[in-house]
Amino acid sequence: MKAPTASGVSAWIRDTSVYRSIVRHGVADTNLNRALVVMENLFLHVHPIKVRAKTLLTKHTYWLGGITLACTAILYATGILLMFYYHPSVPQAYRDMKELQFVVDDGLFLRNLHRWGAHLMVFAAFAHMLRVFYHRAYRPPRQFNWVVGVVLLLATLLLSYTGYLLPWDQLAFWGVSVGTNMVRAAPWIGEPFRFLLLGGHVVSENALLRFYVLHCVVLPVTLILLVSVHIWRVRKDGGVQGPPEPSAPLREEELP
Amino acid sequence: MKRRDFLTMAGVGACACAAAGAGVVTLDFLQPKVLFEPPTRFVAGTALEFPEGTVRFDREHRAYVIGASGGVYAMTAVCTHLGCITRFLSDENVIACPCHGSRFDLEGNVVHGPAPRPLPWIEIKPDGAGNLVVDTASLVPAGTIVRV
């Protein structure tokens, strides 16, 4: 009997009825099948079937949106893992931080990855917005996506801020005391909104739980929805727009 | 009006009412009805415990009880800048905020920013049984000293 080769095994897999039921087209050998591979896959179809080589140049986008998205993925993955060891209660929250740092295998690594990923995400999101601004990519037909992007930036900042309280250390406690006192300055709704946010008049266990729910459920779900809209809109608005084409020099008779 | 238009309006209206109702009920749900916060009224001690020059900081209730000449007064310990808890530095005889460096004198006046306002004075009065009771929720004009 012949030893199975890698291509033989993959050909056999591609021939099974299970595989054929999931992936309906054959191998991506023809142009049509290549298109079908992208079209019939939820995750791949976010990307256009064909892209211009130009849009893949680094200087076209500097990959800043992609970096932001990659940070998001890292933060979801590490965040979910951290949740296995974290109780949003006083004083357990602080102890859990210490446990993660000194006892749990790779806990320190995960916690730091989550933290630095969050910093990078804020930075990359800002840089992405600057890139879009200076490439004039906020102009029609992309004006709605710019607005979605602004809301995404807000969601990113709120995620960072709500995560700030969770370690329940001195920095967290006073950081949130100060931040929620700023909320108070909003006319009319400031005071009641702060009460709602903290679940009380001072930063307490209620506040910790509320920030936890916002940080782990409300904001991440919002972010996923908005990111989906954002990326889908990039395609619908004609793909990523890089630097504007340099305009042709004026001809003799056009000069003023 | 066409029947179709009427039904559309009725349907949209019903959905809008339901959404508004759900919003109101949710907002109400999110307001805690019982709070486990320290009460705003507390017994500071007897008048004898506060001879002139005493500054007592009550950490739990976030207040100072201060003995002055001929009486006692109380002041909140919550910084008027952004709400951190100040503390009394006895060697400098000044109340300082750790967050952004505001400083207050013992009457609550700002001696160093960024705090925009002096520390408010709060109510302190004898309860008839020889004790002084402070209420952090009721503000009194600065200079209100309880004679004891």
Ligand code: FES
């Ligand atoms: S909160 Fe006291 S100085 Fe800012």
